[in-house]
Amino acid sequence: MEYRICTKVEIGMKRIKSQKELVSLRGAFLHKISEQNRVSLPSNFKEALINRGVKRLVAVKYPDCVRAWPEDEWSKREDGFSSLNLDDDKVSGYLRYLYANIMDLEVDTQGRIILPDSWKTEFAIKDQVLLVGMGGLCEVWNPEAYKFKQKDLADQFAVNRSYVVELLEKRNRDEEH
Numbered sequence: 025m026e027y028r029i030c031t032k033v034e035i036g037m038k039r040i041k042s043q044k045e046l047v048s049l050r051g052a053f054l055h056k057i058s059e060q061n062r063v064s065l066p067s068n069f070k071e072a073l074i075n076r077g078v079k080r081l082v083a084v085k086y087p088d089c090v091r092a093w094p095e096d097e098w099s100k101r102e103d104g105f106s107s108l109n110l111d112d113d114k115v116s117g118y119l120r121y122l123y124a125n126i127m128d129l130e131v132d133t134q135g136r137i138i139l140p141d142s143w144k145t146e147f148a149i150k151d152q153v154l155l156v157g158m159g160g161l162c163e164v165w166n167p168e169a170y171k172f173k174q175k176d177l178a179d180q181f182a183v184n185r186s187y188v189v190e191l192l193e194k195r196n197r198d199e200e201h
Contacts, residue, residue, distance in 0.1 A: 045075040049094075049157035054167060056152055061144065062136040063153055069162065070135035081137060083164075085125040088173065090143060090164040092129060097160045139164065 046068060053066040065073070073079070073094055082098035084091050093101065108115045129137040139153065147166045154165040165173075177184075 081129040093161045
């Protein structure tokens with residue numbers, strides 16, 4: 025039997041390769057808003073953004089919450105938009121609304137973002153927000169509004185799960201052909 029002595033660098037590289045870096049935004053967290061409208065991101069969100077090499081979130085005001093994508097994830101979405109037909113009224117209407125309601129949110133060195141006053145007012149956010157990680161994006165909710173939404177989500181979970189399973193199975197079939 026032959027033995028080989030590994031250097032500390034080789035051992036360290038093996039350890040790094042065996043550990044999967046966190047890049048996904050996961051979980052739901054209630055966070056206070058400072059007087060300056062700063063919101064601290066959850067520690068696992070900060071870690072995921074650092075691992076992605078991202079210092080900015082691209083935030084879009086949706087009718088019931090704010091959705092925020094790490095800049096690298098948003099770039100993928102924008103690449104998909106570039107292939108759409110802008111002469112299609114539904115496409116141009118969607119993109120017009122989307123781009124009119126976008127704001128870049130810089131993540132400061134302490135892992136905080138600033139929530140605009142206008143969005144706080146529109147969503148009736150007072151002193152706290154609920155941050156909901158959804159893998160490649162996070163949502164910013166008024167905690168009270170989310171309570172109502174959570175009931176609908178629980179009621180629709182089984183139906184939505186089946187729908188997602190069907191979509192994934194279809195994608196797998198399409199990729200095989």
